Ligand SMILES: Nc1ncnc2c1ncn2[C@@H]1O[C@H](COP(=O)(O)OP(=O)(O)OP(=O)(O)O)[C@@H](O)[C@H]1O
């Protein structure tokens with residue numbers, strides 16, 4: 038059994054926030070004592086009052102959040118002592134990046150997934166301090182840590198990734214309940230990243246079904262079997278990068294024609310819209326017969342990790358504002374590029390997004 042939900046709501050629009058302020062306080066109390074059933078009941082009951090409000094949130098789901106350290110070296114040498122001249126500490130993992138960027142863009146994210154141990158508490162605290170609403174399932178396994186190593190002389194970026202520990206089947210069931218409870222207040226469910234071991238490969242598929250039943254947008258940024266399973270459930274949008282799409286269809290995609298063919302294949306398997314990013318190379322976006330090519334703005338990238346998550350956040354933000362897929366992808370590209378300007382994944386400035394959007398070329402190919 039999960040040890041309890043960490044429930045709080047910090048980051049809603051002003052009207053919602055006013056209704057929520059009491060819940061937030063209670064939520065924080067409960068967060069420090071999740072086993073206290075009285076608190077849990079009170080928080081849940083209080084939160085019912087805002088459940089009648091118009092849906093406004095974007096549910097950001099990811100089962101593998103991470104504490105993130107970014108270390109800068111003049112030059113890195115293997116098999117030697119290396120001393121960082123600058124180190125940044127933060128929070129990341131794909132869904133956390135999406136939530137952080139949505140908040141920076143002025144949207145109302147609600148972050149969910151698994152958190153464990155001291156690192157999990159830290160992630161929750163940082164999100165709350167930024168006004169991001171959170172409702173995570175607390176798990177026994179400590180939240181993982183990732184380190185990005187930047188070599189300034191050789192201009193390389195190396196990721197050291199601690200894989201997530203396994204969670205219980207019951208944890209996944211609890212997460213499904215959290216999602217079901219929040220979907221009525223949400224405009225979209227965004228699913229990002231690999232699945233923590235312990236769940237079923239069709240977890241995203243089940244989440245897509247729930248979101249579609251609730252009549253909201255279901256977005257999947259994943260690859261391989263979890264993405265293939267999710268396709269059959271008819272996601273509104275999928276956003277792999279080029280190599281993830283190649284891994285999903287099981288072959289190399291050498292050129293744009295091969296890419297477009299693979300996009301049509303996943304479309305036929307059930308995805309309503311397919312967006313494939315390519316770092317500094319163009320993004321392709323497909324909806325029905327319509328196809329766009331979106332150029333990436335020219336920038337000097339500091340760290341492009343998390344640019345795909347930022348792209349997804351920008352894309353969903355603009356789709357919910359009524360843009361068509363091509364226009365929303367233009368904003369996605371601007372958000373992805375803005376992310377690459379900062380060393381910490383999922384940290385960008387709205388002014389950079391606005392400026393870079395003007396530098397993105399959008400072409401209609403079909
Ligand atoms: N070096 C770059 N120059 C300009 N734009 C970039 C660069 N890197 C990323 N971007 C922008 O960000 C978008 C997403 O980047 P990318 O394709 O690398 O995502 P990703 O591989 O899914 O990344 P992640 O999974 O780490 O978030 C690109 O389509 C582009 O618009």
Ligand SMILES: [Mg+2]
Nearest residue numbers: 258278345346
């Ligand atoms: Mg990605």
